[in-house]
Amino acid sequence: MTQPATQAARLGCADCGLHAICLPEGVDEGGLARLDRLTRSRSTYQRGDSVYRQGQPFNALYVVRSGAVRVALGDADGSQQVLGFRLPGEILGIDALLDDTHRTDATALERTTVCEVPFARLEDLFQQLPGLQRKMMRELGREVADAQRHVLAMGRQQALERVALFLRGLLERYDRLSRPTDCVRLPMGRSDIACYLGLAVETVSRALGRMEEHGVLSASGRHLRIHRRDLLDALCATDATSDRKRN
Structure with a gap:
């Protein structure tokens, strides 16, 4: 209630x-x-x-x-x-x-x-x-951009890439707030992330585990320590690069 x-x-x-x-x-x-x-x-x-x-x-x-x-x-x-x-x-x-x-x-x-x-x-x-009205128009544009990023993430076949795109977007928003991005606490649980990305909760956990294996980050519950943001960016670009090569 x-x-x-x-x-x-x-x-x-x-x-x-x-x-x-x-x-x-x-x-x-x-x-x-x-x-x-x-x-x-x-x-x-x-x-x-x-x-x-x-x-x-x-x-x-x-x-x-x-x-x-x-x-x-x-x-x-x-x-x-x-x-x-x-x-x-x-x-x-x-x-x-x-x-x-x-x-x-x-x-x-x-x-x-x-x-x-x-x-x-x-x-x-x-x-x-x-x-103030111009600011509101920018916020409307931000919502459209967020929706486009969501569609981009949902279009990726690999769960790892979807999760990487989500994390990169979140870190960019934390940058805007001038918050530290090397060590962050996720406000949302993995079930919410999974629902947002169209994945199973276990799949999200496995994707984070693979990122740990690759040295991208360390995860403990909702706490993430980002070790290599450049590697995170690379994961986001992997599928797009593959698509261009196929075309």
Whole structure:
């Protein structure tokens, strides 16, 4: 059962460590004050809590402030397909812009804080802060790029390459957050990774084991130590190179 989110400590946009990532460049103090007034709430969710559910009316966008969120699509028989994961500074709920209804489930993977931004008021703010609208367009483009990378990974026949592409994409996002990428803790479990990549959990574990054998990384539960990022990049390119040679 989903538990109600707790109200997070009220910190303004100017005090947030994601300021440079979440907001467009050039927003002055007046713009930040308007954004603070616009943000309805900053709530904290525990692992397994729902930020929103598929079919709920769309009223707001959500920005992940800390933690991580799984986005999944359910079907009539109750099974779910993981579509992606959102990290700090990334936006949730953009898909609901299509018909004002959330088309996915968003679930906290760990203790997670999100900022809730009422969309009706955001449209007014776009007129006052054009840079914010451009930022939103870039986020829409980022979602399209993420979907393209997902399709690319799913098109790889070798499980090792799918897992390598997933890890490289995650490390690139951590780079954007200025987080260390030589030693990381995965917010998602292997079952979520497997569902996202269309693989069995055991297959994901074997792929990580092969990477350990090749000296790419060391894995202990959700903790990964990346030894050779260049080798990880090489694994991502292997299948594409093979395809070009065949053609």
